[in-house]
Amino acid sequence: MIYSDLYRVLAYHFEDEQLLITALTHRSVGTPNNERLEFLGDALLNCIMAKVLFERFSDAREGELTRLRANLVKRDALVKIAYQLELGKYLLLGSGELKTGGEQRTSILSDSVEAVIGAIYLDSDIQTCQSVVVKLWDKLLRNLPQQMKDPKTRLQEYLQSQQKSLPAYKIFKVKGSPHSQLFEVKCTIPGLKKPTYGNGGTRRSAEQSAAEKALGILNVK
Amino acid sequence: MIYSDLYRVLAYHFEDEQLLITALTHRSVGTPNNERLEFLGDALLNCIMAKVLFERFSDAREGELTRLRANLVKRDALVKIAYQLELGKYLLLGSGELKTGGEQRTSILSDSVEAVIGAIYLDSDIQTCQSVVVKLWDKLLRNLPQQMKDPKTRLQEYLQSQQKSLPAYKIFKVKGSPHSQLFEVKCTIPGLKKPTYGNGGTRRSAEQSAAEKALGILNVK
Numbered sequence: 510m511i512y513s514d515l516y517r518v519l520a521y522h523f524e525d526e527q528l529l530i531t532a533l534t535h536r537s538v539g540t541p542n543n544e545r546l547e548f549l550g551d552a553l554l555n556c557i558m559a560k561v562l563f564e565r566f567s568d569a570r571e572g573e574l575t576r577l578r579a580n581l582v583k584r585d586a587l588v589k590i591a592y593q594l595e596l597g598k599y600l601l602l603g604s605g606e607l608k609t610g611g612e613q614r615t616s617i618l619s620d621s622v623e624a625v626i627g628a629i630y631l632d633s634d635i636q637t638c639q640s641v642v643v644k645l646w647d648k649l650l651r652n653l654p655q656q657m658k659d660p661k662t663r664l665q666e667y668l669q670s671q672q673k674s675l676p677a678y679k680i681f682k683v684k685g686s687p688h689s690q691l692f693e694v695k696c697t698i699p700g701l702k703k704p705t706y707g708n709g710g711t712r713r714s715a716e717q718s719a720a721e722k723a724l725g726i727l728n729v730k
Numbered sequence: 731m732i733y734s735d736l737y738r739v740l741a742y743h744f745e746d747e748q749l750l751i752t753a754l755t756h757r758s759v760g761t762p763n764n765e766r767l768e769f770l771g772d773a774l775l776n777c778i779m780a781k782v783l784f785e786r787f788s789d790a791r792e793g794e795l796t797r798l799r800a801n802l803v804k805r806d807a808l809v810k811i812a813y814q815l816e817l818g819k820y821l822l823l824g825s826g827e828l829k830t831g832g833e834q835r836t837s838i839l840s841d842s843v844e845a846v847i848g849a850i851y852l853d854s855d856i857q858t859c860q861s862v863v864v865k866l867w868d869k870l871l872r873n874l875p876q877q878m879k880d881p882k883t884r885l886q887e888y889l890q891s892q893q894k895s896l897p898a899y900k901i902f903k904v905k906g907s908p909h910s911q912l913f914e915v916k917c918t919i920p921g922l923k924k925p926t927y928g929n930g931g932t933r934r935s936a937e938q939s940a941a942e943k944a945l946g947i948l949n950v951k
Contacts, residue, residue, distance in 0.1 A: 635856055
């Protein structure tokens with residue numbers, strides 16, 4: 510049983526092993542290869558993570574959910590899963606890729622993880638696919654609460670780590686009727702050319718929104 | 731029944747109408763609004779379209795599937811669906827957005843379509859959500875075969891429409907053993923700075939791949 514170890518770590522056994530083989534076949538081998546399955550698996554993974562995050566973080570804003578998901582589906586995360594599955598040793602590569610150590614290339618590894626997800630879906634159904642993915646991502650998902658600090662906290666911690674001055678928040682505008690106000694807050698960071706602005710129904714949420722934008726400009730993930 | 735027309739066109743009736751109301755609530759109103767549902771709906775829509783395209787176009791390459799999906803989920807397409815549903819008249823907008831005609835803004839309309847998709851999923855299940863989406867997108871999906879011309883044909887038609895010279899394809903390299911060759915083809919377009927290259931198990935598929943890349947550089951959708 511060439512794939513028995515893989516099935517064990519996946520906690521999934523393929524009915525149609527040919528699907529798994531296609532998922533492990535790099536385009537350097539010819540056709541069929543795993544490119545179409547990768548397309549499918551990428552979409553499934555994004556959707557599964559969106560559903561899981563939406564449920565687990567019922568207070569998180571859309572920007573926060575987007576950021577958390579990006580961290581779960583980025584290449585680094587996929588490569589971790591590939592290592593967990595020891596996927597490199599099952600890959601089918603053309604001779605050119607084999608000579609140049611293609612089985613260690615992170616792009617090939619991460620694409621294959623997506624292709625395997627697509628293959629599991631085709632071999633079973635969306636619920637099964639989701640439960641396999643959630644199990645595989647267990648460790649990464651359990652790390653998320655640490656990433657859930659609010660934007661103001663993350664901005665402050667980042668600036669402190671860079672030995673930079675802290676941001677100043679100031680109410681810039683208040684719109685709307687007294688019982689439904691919309692606050693616009695300006696966030697100024699010494700050393701950053703332009704201030705950022707954020708809106709919200711409360712002063713606090715407007716500040717968080719402005720901080721989120723500053724994190725974006727500073728490219729802090 | 732304020733939503734009876736909408737339910738008819740959607741061919742779906744909400745169990746929990748509050749979910750629909752949230753999906754129709756722009757952030758200018760305050761919280762809760764439709765931003766989280768939009769995040770969820772966007773992921774669902776991408777996944778549903780990936781599944782549908784994967785099934786319907788069993789010969790299409792990954793690049794082709796990606797291109798077709800982009801056309802189905804881009805803002806223009808979502809706005810068409812919003813018009814079909816007459817979504818503008820159901821939207822809940824803050825007074826500022828109302829004054830400036832926010833219900834006609836394409837970004838607000840297209841975001842709301844995604845939010846409604848997210849809400850349908852939460853109100854039912856993935857299968858129901860998929861069948862509602864596939865029905866709504868029926869016309870756009872039926873137009874797809876026209877978009878399915880192969881990359882070489884599309885490149886040629888594009889260059890002709892621009893009164894430009896046609897591309898030249900040339901075999902650049904052949905790798906692999908005689909029974910499993912990998913062709914690399916170079917595609918030169920007069921007026922384009924650099925040639926593009928494509929790989930494939932046959933000369934024809936390598937040419938298509940090189941043409942696809944040229945279409946990307948020329949930004950032809």
